[in-house]
Amino acid sequence: MPPKFGDLKRYCEKNGWIMIRDTDHWYYEKALSSGEILRTRVSHSVCKEIPANLWRKILKHQLQITKEEFWKMV
Template sequence: MPPTFGQLKRYCDKNGWVMVRNTDHWYYEKVLPNGEVLRTRVSHAVAKEIPGHLWRKILKQLRTTEEEFWKGI
């Protein structure tokens, strides 16, 4: 079951992602040890569940598995 946008925000806040902008969405970046920059954005609709197709895309952006995501929140 996909998480809510609020759970995604909590994951980003707890796992080394830095909010770089707060406009229509929360925009996050994470710099990897090799200098690569990962980016994702989180909707302000914190109670809304993330649609399945979007959730799969977000997991790729986060470079994590669903199991690791749930452990990280």
């Protein structure tokens, strides 16, 4: 099942991400113990599926987790 933007929002809210802005999208940040700051943005279209190519980029570069880790934490 492809994730929806609502799944990504729920992940952020459950896993210590802080909403820093609510404008055209919801913008979230998470500070890691290493000092690195992760950032992601979530569309307000929570019922829309995230396109596969975008989802791969979000997992790898923004969340820095695997899809299996994501689904365990949603």
